[in-house]
Each structure stands twice: as C-alpha cells, then as structure tokens.
Amino acid sequence: NYVTYEVNLKEGDKTPPFTADTMRQIINDYNTEYHSSTQQKPDDFTEKDNEEYIKKQRLKEEYVRKNNLYNLRPGQKVQVIVEPRTWGKGNQQRRHLDPSYYTVDSVDTSAYLLRAKDGSVARYPRYQIWTKIEHGLKQGETLDQGRHGAVKSIDGHELVGNDVKYDVTFENENTGKVTGRGMREGNPNRLSQMEVQYWRKNINEGHVKDMPSFLEKYRGFRV
Structure with a gap:
C-alpha cells in the first residue's frame, strides 16, 4: 500500500485534477490502512508504540551491524589476499591467498591489524582480507609487512x-x-x-x- 501511495503522490500532478481533496483522501487512506512493518494503522499508533518501534529498529540495526560478515572481530582467523597472479594468453588474473591464517588483532583507523604467530602485526584494508578460510591451515609464522609492528x-x-x-x-x-x-x-x-x-x-x-x-x-x- 505504501508503494501505491508513493506512486499516487509522485504521479498526481500528471493525472489532473489532483486537488487538495485528492491529497486529503490519500493521507486518510494511508493513515487508516494496516502497515506491514508495524501491523497497525498510523491513526492507532500511540506515542508509546512509536517509542517501542524506534527501540526495536535500533536493536535490529545493532544486531545487523555486529553480525555483518564484512565487519571483523578480534581473534577471528583470516587469510590475506596477496597480489593477483597473471596467467594465460589473455593475461587473466587469479586471486591468490596467503596459504597461512592470521588473527585479527584490532582496528587501526580504517584498516585492520592482523597478528602472526611470532607476534608481528601488519595493517591491511578490509578488501585484502579473506574470511572463508579452510580447516587445517597453519598460523602464519610472521608478517613481512609487520616486522616493525604497527x-x-x-x-x-x-x-x-x-x-x-x-x-x-x-x-x-x-x-x-x-x-x-x-x-x-x-x-x-x-x-x-x-x-x-x-x-x-x-x-x-x-x-x-x-x-x-x-x-x-x-x-x-x-x-
């Protein structure tokens, strides 16, 4: 229904006569219909309902943010995507993964610090980190970029x-x-x-x- 109202509002000026009465009718229809997101009519929506709805949406957003696979967690095992290798006559490029895993240490500004077995760390942007690692990988002994640390x-x-x-x-x-x-x-x-x-x-x-x-x-x- 919301989509219908939105289309009516956008297209109203193209379908004369779009009068004040027409607008009032659209608003009335909108406020007296059940909305799928709240399972209530806007006219029946109280201040308490509104506060509960906002709280619920914030909790939902927080859950999505915390469980977003793009965000990494300290201690998570990951691999590093190294420079792609060029092969074949067409100079195709294939993504190449470091054969070892490293653990996420922390977030350093806009990148992640990864830690190796010897304690060395290096900063990597998110796009260079692979999360779907295979079982049985050994932890990387050291990080070449991380010989000095962060x-x-x-x-x-x-x-x-x-x-x-x-x-x-x-x-x-x-x-x-x-x-x-x-x-x-x-x-x-x-x-x-x-x-x-x-x-x-x-x-x-x-x-x-x-x-x-x-x-x-x-x-x-x-x-």
Missing part, C-alpha cells in the same frame, strides 16, 4: 614532492619512515586519525603554519 606515533615529517614521509616509532619501539600513503592504505582518500592529530598538534604549537597544500585534496581533513 605505528605507535608520528615524530616528524619530510616533504618529498607531492607526498610526505613520516618519521615514526613502531609498536616495538623501533623507528623508521612511513609514507603518507602507507599511513592511510585502508582509506586512501582520507588522512588517518594519527595524521590529523599530528598536523593539528604541530599547527597549534606553531611548528608549521599549515598542512602542506597537497594534503588538502584528502577529504575529511579538519584542524
């Missing part, structure tokens, strides 16, 4: 053309350099939260006047 802090920066290299301290207290792109590989169109905090701090303390102009193209940056 980035703990940004300590400085160097501008290199239209990019930036950050001086960072890793989780295991080693230091090194990470490109801006490497900091936001899970969502390349937005600065990572750690970058935002770094630039905000440096601007507020007067170490820099503003962020580099080439970083302004990344949506969502606010200081």
Whole structure:
C-alpha cells in the first residue's frame, strides 16, 4: 500500500485534477490502512508504540551491524589476499591467498591489524582480507609487512614532492619512515586519525603554519 501511495503522490500532478481533496483522501487512506512493518494503522499508533518501534529498529540495526560478515572481530582467523597472479594468453588474473591464517588483532583507523604467530602485526584494508578460510591451515609464522609492528606515533615529517614521509616509532619501539600513503592504505582518500592529530598538534604549537597544500585534496581533513 505504501508503494501505491508513493506512486499516487509522485504521479498526481500528471493525472489532473489532483486537488487538495485528492491529497486529503490519500493521507486518510494511508493513515487508516494496516502497515506491514508495524501491523497497525498510523491513526492507532500511540506515542508509546512509536517509542517501542524506534527501540526495536535500533536493536535490529545493532544486531545487523555486529553480525555483518564484512565487519571483523578480534581473534577471528583470516587469510590475506596477496597480489593477483597473471596467467594465460589473455593475461587473466587469479586471486591468490596467503596459504597461512592470521588473527585479527584490532582496528587501526580504517584498516585492520592482523597478528602472526611470532607476534608481528601488519595493517591491511578490509578488501585484502579473506574470511572463508579452510580447516587445517597453519598460523602464519610472521608478517613481512609487520616486522616493525604497527605505528605507535608520528615524530616528524619530510616533504618529498607531492607526498610526505613520516618519521615514526613502531609498536616495538623501533623507528623508521612511513609514507603518507602507507599511513592511510585502508582509506586512501582520507588522512588517518594519527595524521590529523599530528598536523593539528604541530599547527597549534606553531611548528608549521599549515598542512602542506597537497594534503588538502584528502577529504575529511579538519584542524
């Protein structure tokens, strides 16, 4: 019925005469018909019914969010999708999975931290993580990308053309350099939260006047 009313409203001006009386009739029909989502007529819907309905919908949304297979849980076993292999005369590409499994450690901004058997971790975007793993897989001994662990802090920066290299301290207290792109590989169109905090701090303390102009193209940056 809702669809019928919606069509009537959209098409009303194309089917003259669409008068105020016609509109009132549509509204009356809508309010006196049973709705499948509530099993009630809008005219019979009380304030308490409305509160209960909103509560029920929120609980439903929360359940869907928590049980969404796209969202990963700490401790969940996953595989990493590595670079696709090209094969055949037509240069077809086949998805290639790392033969070992890793466990989800936590969420780091817009990507997931995966942990190997030796405790090393690496950050991977969601699209590079495979959840339907086979039984019998062995846990990966180490993560090549994770030999230093996750980035703990940004300590400085160097501008290199239209990019930036950050001086960072890793989780295991080693230091090194990470490109801006490497900091936001899970969502390349937005600065990572750690970058935002770094630039905000440096601007507020007067170490820099503003962020580099080439970083302004990344949506969502606010200081």
